[in-house]
Amino acid sequence: MNSIAMLPTAPRVTAEPAQPPARPKRRKSFRRPNLLGGLAGWIWLAIIIVPLYYVLITSMKNQADYFTTNPLLPAGNPTLDNYALVLQNDFVLYFVNSLLVTVGSVVPAVIVSFMAAYGVTRGTTRVVGGINTLFLLGLSIPLQATIIPVYWLIVRLNLYDNLIALMLPSIAFAIPVSVLILSNFMRDIPKELFESMRLDGCTEWTIMWRLVFPLIRPAITTIAVYNALNVWNGFLFPLILTQSPEKRVLPLSLWAYQDEFTVNTPAILAAVVLSAIPLVAVYILGRRQLVSGLTGGFSK
Amino acid sequence: MTLVPRAIKRPRKTFAKTGSLAWLTFPALLFFLTFAALPLLGVVVLSFMNWDGIGAITWAGLTNWISLLQDPVTGSSLWITILVVLLSVLVQGPISLLLGVFSAGRQKYRAVLSVLYFIPLLLSSAAVAIAFLSLLDPNFGLSAGLGLPFLKQNWLGEPGLAMGVVIFVLAWQHIPFHTLIYQGGVRQIPASLYEAAELDGANRIQQFFQITLPQLKYTVITSTTLLVVGSLTYFDLIFVLTGGGPGYATRVLPLQMYLTGFRSNDMGAASAYGVILAFLGLTLALILQRLGGKSRQSSQLEGQ
Numbered sequence: 001m002n003s004i005a006m007l008p009t010a011p012r013v014t015a016e017p018a019q020p021p022a023r024p025k026r027r028k029s030f031r032r033p034n035l036l037g038g039l040a041g042w043i044w045l046a047i048i049i050v051p052l053y054y055v056l057i058t059s060m061k062n063q064a065d066y067f068t069t070n071p072l073l074p075a076g077n078p079t080l081d082n083y084a085l086v087l088q089n090d091f092v093l094y095f096v097n098s099l100l101v102t103v104g105s106v107v108p109a110v111i112v113s114f115m116a117a118y119g120v121t122r123g124t125t126r127v128v129g130g131i132n133t134l135f136l137l138g139l140s141i142p143l144q145a146t147i148i149p150v151y152w153l154i155v156r157l158n159l160y161d162n163l164i165a166l167m168l169p170s171i172a173f174a175i176p177v178s179v180l181i182l183s184n185f186m187r188d189i190p191k192e193l194f195e196s197m198r199l200d201g202c203t204e205w206t207i208m209w210r211l212v213f214p215l216i217r218p219a220i221t222t223i224a225v226y227n228a229l230n231v232w233n234g235f236l237f238p239l240i241l242t243q244s245p246e247k248r249v250l251p252l253s254l255w256a257y258q259d260e261f262t263v264n265t266p267a268i269l270a271a272v273v274l275s276a277i278p279l280v281a282v283y284i285l286g287r288r289q290l291v292s293g294l295t296g297g298f299s300k
Numbered sequence: 301m302t303l304v305p306r307a308i309k310r311p312r313k314t315f316a317k318t319g320s321l322a323w324l325t326f327p328a329l330l331f332f333l334t335f336a337a338l339p340l341l342g343v344v345v346l347s348f349m350n351w352d353g354i355g356a357i358t359w360a361g362l363t364n365w366i367s368l369l370q371d372p373v374t375g376s377s378l379w380i381t382i383l384v385v386l387l388s389v390l391v392q393g394p395i396s397l398l399l400g401v402f403s404a405g406r407q408k409y410r411a412v413l414s415v416l417y418f419i420p421l422l423l424s425s426a427a428v429a430i431a432f433l434s435l436l437d438p439n440f441g442l443s444a445g446l447g448l449p450f451l452k453q454n455w456l457g458e459p460g461l462a463m464g465v466v467i468f469v470l471a472w473q474h475i476p477f478h479t480l481i482y483q484g485g486v487r488q489i490p491a492s493l494y495e496a497a498e499l500d501g502a503n504r505i506q507q508f509f510q511i512t513l514p515q516l517k518y519t520v521i522t523s524t525t526l527l528v529v530g531s532l533t534y535f536d537l538i539f540v541l542t543g544g545g546p547g548y549a550t551r552v553l554p555l556q557m558y559l560t561g562f563r564s565n566d567m568g569a570a571s572a573y574g575v576i577l578a579f580l581g582l583t584l585a586l587i588l589q590r591l592g593g594k595s596r597q598s599s600q601l602e603g604q
Binding site: 033034036037038040041042044045047048049050051052054057058065066070071072073108111112113115116118119120122123125127128131134135138139140141144145146147148149150151152153168169171172173176199204208217229232233234235236239240247250251252255258265268269272275276279280283287 | 321322324325327328331332334335336337339340342343346351353369393402403405409410411413414415416417418419420421422423424425426427430431432434435437438440441442443445446462472473474476480504529532533535536539540554557558561562567570574575577578580581582584585586
């Protein structure tokens with residue numbers, strides 16, 4: 001709702017600016033602290049952190065320590081050998097594959113969704129309305145239901161065991177939610193802005209890229225982040241559409257490492273840590289943008 | 301300078317104004333039709349075919365459907381899917397709501413905690429499943445670390461326990477996302493409502509039920525819809541964590557479909573499972589939309 005007010009200043013929009021800054025202090029001054037809430041908050045933190053902590057410390061144990069030391073205590077002599085082992089086992093290749101698939105899916109998905117969202121918000125014909133309804137219907141189709149025809153299609157297109165095979169359905173399944181979020185934001189742009197650009201002689205194409213694109217940049221970030229998370233962590237399409245180790249992406253490689261390293265749990269967990277590092281790094285660098293993008297897009 | 305293009309573009313402008321912007325949707329439409337909408341029709345067609353995934357596709361008539369309906373695994377996987385959806389909504393919904401309200405607070409420590417809450421969202425299902433597999437190991441996992449014997453269970457070997465583990469790990473993985481949605485929703489509630497309530501002497505719990513909850517109605521609908529449709533498609537985590545076992549205890553529909561199609565090479569029967577899954581998804585989405593539509597009309601009144 002309040003994003004109407006937020007939008008014209010778009011580029012630096014976060015979830016916060018809608019809040020009057022005076023509120024927290026004023027409320028705090030006559031409220032006692034919420035002890036029960038705080039306690040629950042810390043308990044949830046423990047639930048989140050303990051598994052992560054366990055994975056991290058175990059990944060730095062050698063196998064003998066893994067069997068003998070207390071699982072929740074860090075090793076006396078932490079080692080990075082497990083990480084070296086994972087890196088020697090083609091981790092970089094899988095990483096690059098994941099990166100290619102993610103970029104190759106998210107960039108086209110964002111561009112075509114943006115254009116489509118512009119079409120369905122600005123267009124007035126019945127055809128456009130029908131197309132919009134079709135996209136909305138797509139929101140409620142569970143992705144898994146279509147894997148067998150998708151598999152058939154990919155085999156027919158001679159794309160089986162090719163990274164492009166992973167991008168095509170990923171783009172298709174990113175479109176409904178992306179169009180929905182983008183067109184929600186677009187509807188909030190004041191009509192006068194469009195009118196004044198029209199009077200200046202701009203085409204719809206120019207309006208789309210010069211006016212609308214910068215104004216809804218927060219929504220663009222949202223869908224880019226959301227789709228990137230989904231594709232980067234996707235498991236099902238790689239599982240059914242690729243086969244050879246050279247085409248493996250990270251989530252699938254974890255599953256494969258599990259077979260490869262069998263009882264070498266620390267090495268498997270090192271692979272888990274390595275697979276998570278890129279996104280954690282992105283999170284650390286762009287947390288504000290990332291979180292506000294996600295909340296902004298879905299809480300509307 | 302500006303006059304020239306304006307003169308040229310005028311006719312095209314009126315053309316655009318009458319709404320022929322449909323062409324902008326064509327690239328998206330092409331992708332969507334080819335790889336989502338047509339496969340959805342394809343899955344219905346294939347459910348009446350015989351196909352081993354490699355050879356020729358032949359007409360099968362109703363044989364897939366008949367053998368599917370006679371197979372007890374069909375009923376059990378359908379029931380397990382519904383159970384997973386229900387339990388996920390019941391567990392994840394309230395916790396996400398409370399955590400969302402909690403992390404929307406302006407206190408410093410809450411901001412720090414929210415940063416950490418987000419982390420599971422960054423991990424792939426495969427990574428989460430593998431982490432919990434080793435954490436639940438009776439000899440080298442959490443139970444040995446804490447020295448608590450009651451944690452030393454055959455977590456993934458007993459049907460009931462395995463189901464509990466699946467629900468817990470799914471919650472661990474997905475609550476952060478829904479927490480974010482609620483956090484955003486809570487921050488959009490006007491502060492004046494709380495100030496008025498405090499002047500009226502409403503306590504924290506009253507404020508939660510009288511202001512926060514009614515104001516979050518849309519957010520609850522959004523989050524629940526995503527949660528329901530999402531929980532139908534929990535495949536990868538269960539696949540890596542339990543493989544559907546022990547026995548058939550955690551074999552949800554998507555998993556049953558995958559195993560039938562790509563392990564037993566019976567793409568026809570697998571497609572029939574796909575049809576059931578799609579039907580279930582559409583039905584649940586429609587029901588939720590109905591519920592959402594009703595409250596959409598009343599929420600304006602109740603929120604004040």
